[in-house]
């Protein structure tokens with residue numbers, strides 16, 4: 001066992017602090033170099049780097065944490081690896097090979113084991129793989145040099161005072177274009193959603209609910225989390241996008257599996273009209289950071305929707321789903337084959 005850093009894990013927020021090592025690999029002449037750990041947490045770039053002009057950047061987010069038996073693990077990093085490859089292809093960047101991505105995550109987490117919060121603290125080591133164009137481009141085209149990097153940083157428990165339902169507003173902006181880049185994890189989508197996000201916060205909302213960008217009549221997702229619902233008969237209802245603009249959340253896909261195969265629930269994955277959501281009894285946002293954040297209310301210009309089983313406190317179905325996935329991640333119940341990657 002490595003000696004842990006002297007940090008008050010329970011009072012950590014969600015802020016960056018550098019750790020002992022990051023991981024870095026560079027791409028040039030059509031190939032990735034062998035990659036290594038680095039204690040240097042800065043990046044030096046040409047002023048003409050493709051990243052800075054035409055926004056070739058993609059990223060991922062996952063967590064490493066300590067299970068009840070003391071193992072340091074990650075949750076389904078292979079899915080982050082393949083999603084990052086999909087993201088990269090969409091904006092003409094080279095793929096970082098899936099097996100190398102998983103190895104790099106293991107290597108950098110292991111090297112920073114002293115920064116992985118202890119079991120029970122609620123804190124985790126956030127792992128942020130990302131890739132960007134370092135090669136010069138002035139005429140519009142893909143760059144020919146890239147950097148893949150992983151930074152890790154300890155973050156505090158998402159819910160400090162227990163899980164409390166939040167409010168969303170229906171945004172008057174779109175997060176992504178129809179058949180655009182909404183289904184990849186790229187910084188450019190976040191640049192688009194920052195203004196609506198600041199606006200929502202200033203009005204007292206936790207986040208936006210974005211509707212489909214083509215007809216504005218179907219539910220898509222929030223700025224950084226997928227949205228799920230529970231119907232009156234207990235069915236889990238998962239919005240699908242006919243304009244391909246919902247990000248394929250790993251948490252959402254895992255929850256669907258858990259609901260169908262471990263909790264015996266009925267699951268419907270289909271386009272969900274905004275005007276039918278007042279029939280649902282629970283709503284949640286799902287993503288790596290919180291697993292599920294319960295949503296108690298959604299406000300649009302002309303109506304206010306209250307989810308009756310999840311307004312005051314987290315609803316029973318969301319609570320059960322969330323607890324089951326958290327128990328799987330923490331090693332308190334058996335995980336489906338291949339979900340937990342032991343690091344050390």
Ligand SMILES: *Cc1c(COP(=O)(O)O)cnc(C)c1O
Pocket residue numbers: 061185221222223224225226247248249250251252286287288289
């Ligand atoms: C990352 C992200 C999510 C959540 O995905 P997870 O893999 O569950 O963390 C949802 N929506 C958007 C737009 C995202 O960028």
